[in-house]
Amino acid sequence: MHSETALSILQYLFDRAGRSVAIADLEVVIGKDIHHLRPAIEDLKTSGFVSEDEYRIEIKPEGLHFARSRWV
Numbered sequence: 001m002h003s004e005t006a007l008s009i010l011q012y013l014f015d016r017a018g019r020s021v022a023i024a025d026l027e028v029v030i031g032k033d034i035h036h037l038r039p040a041i042e043d044l045k046t047s048g049f050v051s052e053d054e055y056r057i058e059i060k061p062e063g064l065h066f067a068r069s070r071w072v
Contacts, residue, residue, distance in 0.1 A: 005032065006040035007070075010049060013059040014067035020056040060065070 002010070003042060006031055020028070027033055041057060044050040049063030059067070 002043060003040055005036065006018060006043050007039060009037065009040055009057075009069065010044060010067055013050060013057065014064065014071065017059055017064055019052070020050065020058045023055045029071075037070065 009026060012026065012029055016064060023037065026037055029068075030037065041050065041052065044063070045052060047062070047066075049060060049066060050057045051060055
């Protein structure tokens with residue numbers, strides 16, 4: 001089971017599928033600093049739902065499938 005923060009991040013990325021999002025943007029939108037976001041991001045990366053490159057993250061196809069099954 002993913003944390004509430006991880007699900008919030010995934011939902012934000014799902015709405016922006018196909019685009020890479022700066023982690024700084026997540027801090028503003030989610031309302032938590034990187035120290036609170038990092039464990040959730042790592043959880044999503046371990047699940048194969050997101051990829052990270054140069055402080056930017058993007059939802060992967062596995063994350064899209066999970067999100068569609070949950071929110072669509």
